[in-house]
Amino acid sequence: MKITLTVNDEAYPLDVEPRRVLADVLREDCGLTGTHLGCEHGVCGACTVLVDGKAVRSCLMLAVQCDAKAVRTVEGLAGPDGEPHPLQRAFSAEYALQCGFCTPGFLMIAAGALDADPDQIAGLVESNICRCTGYEPIRRAITHATRGDD
CATH class of the missing domain: 1.10.150.120 ([2Fe-2S]-binding domain)
Structure with missing residues (x-):
């Protein structure tokens, strides 16, 4: 399925299987490895990202659910000049x-x-x-x- 993920204000046009979770797509397709996978059952919280400003467990959310939504990962916390959040x-x-x-x-x-x-x-x-x-x-x-x- 063709989607566009907007992650940390950058557009990622992707072709993903509908069953792939957001965490895997962020790590493998977008190269954003700051999102960690621990339990892969939504319990530990290591995979938490913001989708449209709300915290979600990216191991439970399908990437296709984020088409045309704003995703923010830990890599997007720092300011544009690299200043820590x-x-x-x-x-x-x-x-x-x-x-x-x-x-x-x-x-x-x-x-x-x-x-x-x-x-x-x-x-x-x-x-x-x-x-x-x-x-x-x-x-x-x-x-x-x-x-x-x-």
Whole structure:
């Protein structure tokens, strides 16, 4: 099926099988490997991206569902000059990353909430799985970013 994915403001005209999930297309066809695949069942959150500003598990969403929609991945968080996003700076400042596998998912779910409702931080952190750092530094980093404490 011919679709056009608009990922991080760049158009990707693609011919994909209708059954392929967005995570695989982002990684394999678009070369955007920041979206990680962990459980492939929508549980861990490592594959979280924004579709039209809303956080989604890209391992559960079909790529064809994103035709003509705006997709934002972790690679699209930094500014045009490469300046890290406030969330990325806060994750570094608060030591909210260790192995880094879960980090893109946490960054993207938080980015979606920063644009919507920053009062949902606790629920956001509980929705993704981290096996290394623990959740307190991640909570602190998201709170740090919502306050604008650069």
